[in-house]
Amino acid sequence: MSQTEALQSLLNAVAAGEVNPEVALEKLKHFAFEPVGDFAKVDHHRSLRTGFPETIWGPGKTPEQIAAIMEVMRDRNPVVMATRIDPAVSDQLQEKVIGLRYYPTARICAISPITIEPQYPGxxxxxxxxxxxxxxxxxxxxxxxxxxxxxxxxxxxxxxxxxxxxxxxxxxxxxxxxxxxxxxxxxxxxxxxxxxxxxxxxxxxxxxxxxxxxxxxxxxxxxxxxxxxxxxxxxxxxxxxxxxxxxxxxxxxxxx
Incomplete structure (x- = not known):
C-alpha cells in the first residue's frame, strides 16, 4: 500500500468510526518520519511529496542498520530499495531480511513484488x-x-x-x-x-x-x-x- 493509500485508508476508518481519533493520532505520529534506533529517521512522507519513497544509501551503514531500516519501511512502501550494496553485504542482508532480492550488476537490494507493472505511460x-x-x-x-x-x-x-x-x-x-x-x-x-x-x-x-x-x-x-x-x-x-x-x-x- 502506498503512503497516499495508507493515509486515505486511515482517514476513511476514522470517518466511519472504525478507528477512534486517539488511535489515529498514534499512527500519525510516525506517519511523517519514524526513528530507527539511534541512527536513522525514515522519511515516510517522501513519496507523498516527490512521488518516490526514500531510498537507502548502503555505503557507510552496517548490514544491521540497513536491515533495520528496511524492516521499518516495508510496511509503508510497495518497494524498499538500498543502493551500492556489495555482494558480501547482500549475503548478510539475505539472512536478516525476508524476501530480499539482489541485483548484482546494479548493486541494488530490494523488497519488491516479483513483477512490477509500469504505473505511467512512456x-x-x-x-x-x-x-x-x-x-x-x-x-x-x-x-x-x-x-x-x-x-x-x-x-x-x-x-x-x-x-x-x-x-x-x-x-x-x-x-x-x-x-x-x-x-x-x-x-x-x-x-x-x-x-x-x-x-x-x-x-x-x-x-x-x-x-x-x-x-x-x-x-x-x-x-x-x-x-x-x-x-x-x-x-x-x-x-x-x-x-x-x-x-x-x-x-x-x-x-x-
Missing part, C-alpha cells in the same frame, strides 16, 4: 557506451523499473563503433526519455541528443584512463555538449538519472 531508454559502464547503467535501469517505469536497454553502443548505435535507431525513436551512460571522453550523449527528439540525461562514469580524472573528463564533455536538450547528473549517478527520468514522465502524465 518508456525510458537507457544506453551504455561500453560494457565497463554497465554497473551505472544497470543501476539506472533497475531503479527505474522498481519505481514503476517501462525500460528499454541498449548496451555497448559507444562512439568507437558508431554503427552499433545507428543500427538501433528504433530504440531512440521509441523512447520518451533517454539516459545515456558513458565514460572515457563521454561523447555518446551528444551524438544521441543530435538524433533523438526527447530529453537526454547524460551520466558520466569514472571509467577511463588516467586523463579521464575519475570521470571529470566525460563530465566536462557532457556539460559542454553542443547538442541541445542534454541534462547532466553527477559522476556514476545512475540512480539520480533514473529518478530524474521518472519525474519527467510523471510530469508529462500530469499535464495530459
Amino acid at each position: 518508456t525510458i531508454g537507457i544506453l551504455s557506451a561500453g560494457t565497463a559502464d554497465l554497473p551505472v547503467a544497470e543501476e539506472a535501469a533497475v531503479t527505474a523499473e522498481l519505481s514503476g517505469f517501462r525500460v528499454q536497454r541498449l548496451w555497448d553502443v559507444g562512439v568507437a563503433g558508431i554503427h552499433r548505435l545507428l543500427s538501433n535507431r528504433h530504440v531512440l525513436e521509441s523512447a520518451n526519455v533517454l539516459i545515456v551512460v558513458a565514460g572515457m571522453e563521454g561523447a555518446l550523449p551528444s551524438v544521441v541528443a543530435g538524433l533523438a527528439d526527447c530529453p537526454v540525461i547524460a551520466v558520466p562514469t569514472s571509467v577511463g584512463y588516467g586523463a579521464s580524472f575519475g570521470g571529470l573528463a566525460p563530465l566536462l564533455t557532457m556539460l559542454n555538449s553542443c547538442a541541445a536538450g542534454v541534462g547532466v547528473v553527477n559522476i556514476d549517478n545512475g540512480f539520480g538519472a533514473a529518478i530524474l527520468a521518472g519525474q519527467i514522465l510523471r510530469t508529462a502524465y500530469k499535464l495530459q
